[in-house]
Amino acid sequence: MxxxxxxxxxxxxxxxxxxxxxxxFKPDIVCLQELKAPPEKIPEDAISEVGYNAIWHGxxxxxxxxxxxxxxxxxxxxxxxxxxxxxxxxxxxxALVHGLHICGLYLPNGNPAPGPKFDYKMLWIxxxxxxxxxxxxxxxxxxxxxxxxxxxxxxxxxxxERWVDDALFRPEVxxxxxxxxxxxxxxxxxxxxxxxxxxxxxxxxxxxxxxxAGLRIDHFLLSPGLEKQVKRxxxxxxxxxxxxxxxxxxxxxELEKK
Amino acid sequence: MxxxxxxxxxxxxxxxxxxxxxxxFKPDIVCLQELKAPPEKIPEDAISEVGYNAIWHGxxxxxxxxxxxxxxxxxxxxxxxxxxxxxxxxxxxxALVHGLHICGLYLPNGNPAPGPKFDYKMLWIxxxxxxxxxxxxxxxxxxxxxxxxxxxxxxxxxxxERWVDDALFRPEVxxxxxxxxxxxxxxxxxxxxxxxxxxxxxxxxxxxxxxxAGLRIDHFLLSPGLEKQVKRxxxxxxxxxxxxxxxxxxxxxELEKK
DNA sequence: GTAGATAACG
DNA sequence: CGTTATCTAC
Numbered sequence: 001m002x003x004x005x006x007x008x009x010x011x012x013x014x015x016x017x018x019x020x021x022x023x024x025f026k027p028d029i030v031c032l033q034e035l036k037a038p039p040e041k042i043p044e045d046a047i048s049e050v051g052y053n054a055i056w057h058g059x060x061x062x063x064x065x066x067x068x069x070x071x072x073x074x075x076x077x078x079x080x081x082x083x084x085x086x087x088x089x090x091x092x093x094x095a096l097v098h099g100l101h102i103c104g105l106y107l108p109n110g111n112p113a114p115g116p117k118f119d120y121k122m123l124w125i126x127x128x129x130x131x132x133x134x135x136x137x138x139x140x141x142x143x144x145x146x147x148x149x150x151x152x153x154x155x156x157x158x159x160x161e162r163w164v165d166d167a168l169f170r171p172e173v174x175x176x177x178x179x180x181x182x183x184x185x186x187x188x189x190x191x192x193x194x195x196x197x198x199x200x201x202x203x204x205x206x207x208x209x210x211x212x213a214g215l216r217i218d219h220f221l222l223s224p225g226l227e228k229q230v231k232r233x234x235x236x237x238x239x240x241x242x243x244x245x246x247x248x249x250x251x252x253x254e255l256e257k258k
Numbered sequence: 259m260x261x262x263x264x265x266x267x268x269x270x271x272x273x274x275x276x277x278x279x280x281x282x283f284k285p286d287i288v289c290l291q292e293l294k295a296p297p298e299k300i301p302e303d304a305i306s307e308v309g310y311n312a313i314w315h316g317x318x319x320x321x322x323x324x325x326x327x328x329x330x331x332x333x334x335x336x337x338x339x340x341x342x343x344x345x346x347x348x349x350x351x352x353a354l355v356h357g358l359h360i361c362g363l364y365l366p367n368g369n370p371a372p373g374p375k376f377d378y379k380m381l382w383i384x385x386x387x388x389x390x391x392x393x394x395x396x397x398x399x400x401x402x403x404x405x406x407x408x409x410x411x412x413x414x415x416x417x418x419e420r421w422v423d424d425a426l427f428r429p430e431v432x433x434x435x436x437x438x439x440x441x442x443x444x445x446x447x448x449x450x451x452x453x454x455x456x457x458x459x460x461x462x463x464x465x466x467x468x469x470x471a472g473l474r475i476d477h478f479l480l481s482p483g484l485e486k487q488v489k490r491x492x493x494x495x496x497x498x499x500x501x502x503x504x505x506x507x508x509x510x511x512e513l514e515k516k
Numbered sequence: 517g518t519a520g521a522t523a524a525c526g
Numbered sequence: 527c528g529t530t531a532t533c534t535a536c
Contacts, residue, residue, distance in 0.1 A: 009526085010529045034526085036530060061530055062525065109526060117525095149526095203526090204527035247526085247528080267536085268519050292536090294520060319520060320535070367536060407536095461536090462517035505518080505536085 001098070001255040002026065004236075005218050007033040007106070007147040007201070007248035011064070014246055015043055021239050021250055022050050028070050029097050031104030032056075033147045035064025035090075042066070055079075059090040065104045065146065069097045077101075083127035091124070100255075101135065101142035101223075107149045110167030118167050121149070125176045129183070136184050136223060144185060144221040147201075147248065150177045152187065155197060156216035168217060185221035188253050192233050200235055201248045209240055218251045229256045259356070259513040260284065262494075263476050265291040265364070265405040265459070265506035269322070272504055273301055279497050279508055280308050286328050287355050289362030290314075291405045293322025300324070313337075315348040323351045323362045323404065330356045339363075341385035349382070358513075359393065359400035359481075365407045368425030376425050379407070383434045387441070394442050394481060402443060402479040405459075405506065408435045410445065413455060414474035426475060443479035446511050450491050458493055459506045467498055476509045487514045 004027035008014040011032065022030070030052070035042065039058040047054050047068060056066035057079040067074055074095045081092035091106040105128065110121030135142045151169045154160040163169040181187060189198055199214025208214065222230065233253035240249040262285035266272040269290065280288070288310070293300065297316040305312050305326060314324035315337040325332055332353045339350035349364040363386065368379030393400050409427045412418040421427040439445060447456055457472025466472065480488065491511035498507040 013529055034529090111526075206527090208527095244528095271519060292519095369536080464517090466517095502518095 001028045001257075002252055003029045003143065003145070003220070003255055004250050004252040005031045005033070005104070005145045005147070005220065006250040007218060007246060009034045009246040009248065010036040011066075012037055012041065012043060013244070015046060017239065017242055017245055019046060019050050020242070021236065022047075022052060022068075025236055025239075025250065025252070026070065027250075027252060028072065029100070029102060030068040031093075031102065031145050032066040032068065033064070033104070033106035034062075035066060036062060037064060055093065055095060057090040057093045059088070063090045063106055065090060065093045065106050067093055067095050067097065067102055067104050072098045081105075081124070081127050082131055084123070087124075092128075099141065101138075101140055103131075103135070103142065103144045103146075105144065105146040105148070107147065109149045110173070113165065113167040113170055118170075121167060122172065122176075125173070129176065129180060132180055132185065132221075133183055140223070141226050142223040143226070144180075145219065147217060148177070148219050149217055150174065150219075151215050151217055152177050152190070152219075155195070156199075158199070158213045158215070168215065180221060184224040186224070186227045188220035188222050188227065188230050188233050189216070189251070191222075191227050192230065198235060200251050202240060204247050218248060220251070220253050226255070229258060230254065231256055259286050259515075260510055261287045261401065261403070261478070261513055262508050262510040263289045263291070263362070263403045263405070263478065264508040265476060265504060267292045267504040267506065268294040269324075270295055270299065270301060271502070273304060275497065275500055275503055277304060277308050278500070279494065280305075280310060280326075283494055283497075283508070283510070284328065285508075285510060286330065287358070287360060288326040289351075289360065289403050290324040290326065291322070291362070291364035292320075293324060294320060295322060313351065313353060315351045317346070317348040321348045321364055323349060323364050325351055325353050325355065325360055325362050327355045335359075339382070339385050340389055342381070345382075350386075357399065359396070359398055361389075361393070361400065361402045361404075363402065363404040363406070365405065367407045368431070371423065371425040371428055376428075379425060380430065380434075383431070387434065387438060390438055390443065390479075391441055398481070399484050400481040401484070402438075403477065405475060406435070406477050407475055408432065408477075409473050409475055410435050410448070410477075413453070414457075416457070416471045416473070426473065438479060442482040444482070444485045446478035446480050446485065446488050446491050447474070447509070449480075449485050450488065456493060458509050460498060462505050476506060478509070478511050484513070487516060488512065489514055
């Protein structure tokens with residue numbers, strides 16, 4: 001069972017790349033972020049034609065998350081992060097797929113920090129931690145996955161010193177990521193590759209990808225015990241090199257049967 | 259000697275189509291309109307690579323005219339229509355090419371009429387007639403060519419009754435086109451094809467091209483005597499059917515040696 | 517419908 | 527840099 005997360009940066013602009021990736025890399029369960037399309041403009045038919053079911057939470061211009069599954073039913077649980085009925089941003093979706101509890105998230109970027117956007121990010125994280133704690137208590141296999149917009153540690157960014165004041169790397173944000181792990185969640189990529197330099201995002205500008213000036217901000221957080229079923233994980237770097245590609249690469253992990 | 263006029267509707271958006279047309283149809287002298295690009299963004303190198311010299315009069319967003327010539331020198335005469343130093347719109351360019359006096363023009367659309375835009379159109383036409391009269395007096399071979407935004411007669415529009423109040427077809431505008439002809443200028447297309455239905459423009463919307471819901475608004479006006487050298491003229495309809503094409507088709511005429 | 521400019525967001 | 531939306535013009 002191959003599970004992947006991919007910030008597409010515009011599902012319609014990315015459609016050829018997305019479809020090619022689905023066809024060539026065949027992930028079983030996928031969380032997408034930054035659809036940047038209203039619900040009615042999600043290319044459902046094209047996704048269906050390559051064999052995927054899908055549920056999504058889109059909004060007019062920005063954000064937007066989806067869960068795709070290949071020949072598997074997707075049972076939606078909720079499509080909003082609890083804790084703030086006023087929150088209009090479509091950044092969260094939760095479903096049961098193949099007995100797995102999947103939470104797809106697109107955590108706020110938060111820049112510039114400090115400021116209202118950073119405040120929103122911190123509040124969003126607090127709401128998310130609350131939901132994460134509930135899920136831990138359920139004691140069922142669960143994955144929190146998506147674009148966290150959090151660089152967990154110095155080794156997850158090409159030049160840490162340049163990022164100290166950035167909302168993706170500020171100490172209070174990293175601390176929240178640590179606290180999630182203290183709840184019991186396991187950072188799958190780091191669990192399998194404790195020391196390796198692994199990036200999932202490279203800015204479009206200044207040839208960031210060819211210079212490998214990247215960040216690791218797309219993550220899988222596994223509920224306790226699930227790590228025993230994860231033997232392989234990685235980043236589809238090749239996709240980041242395709243024409244008209246996203247600034248993120250797809251990130252994947254393989255889940256073995258118990 | 260093949261001479262052509264083509265409203266490209268954005269020279270950069272149209273570059274593949276323009277280059278393909280130049281390579282396949284090999285016009286010797288070309289007037290372009292609606293470059294929609296500032297002078298520094300005219301793709302000079304690409305045009306040069308397919309064998310054309312060029313001069314242009316571009317402006318930031320709209321309008322913009324150019325003269326291209328294949329292996330021929332272009333001697334610029336002026337790049338503004340005389341008569342209003344305040345006029346900022348780049349709609350006129352004049353040059354000597356191969357002994358021919360070429361005036362490339364993009365006459366204002368003028369809609370909605372009545373209104374300031376229509377007033378500007380009428381004033382522009384008056385200035386243009388003045389220059390045209392001067393050119394007639396010079397008694398040298400000269401062609402006024404480009405997008406006139408004038409439908410000369412009922413047979414030049416698919417549904418005349420729908421266009422009576424349009425700035426392209428209003429009686430006072432048609433009258434000005436007639437007056438140009440009274441100065442001595444000869445409408446080359448109509449001279450060769452007195453009765454044929456010939457269109458040069460089809461709206462993008464409502465499948466105007468496939469319904470042949472077109473207009474004839476791109477013209478060649480020949481100085482007296484030049485008509486004897488023109489034996490063939492037409493519209494490159496095929497180009498209007500290409501991918502990412504302009505709403506105008508290229509219009510051409512062939513000039514024989516005396 | 518299409519193009520270009522601009523603004524917002526990342 | 528690059529995506530989407532809005533605006534303007536045609």
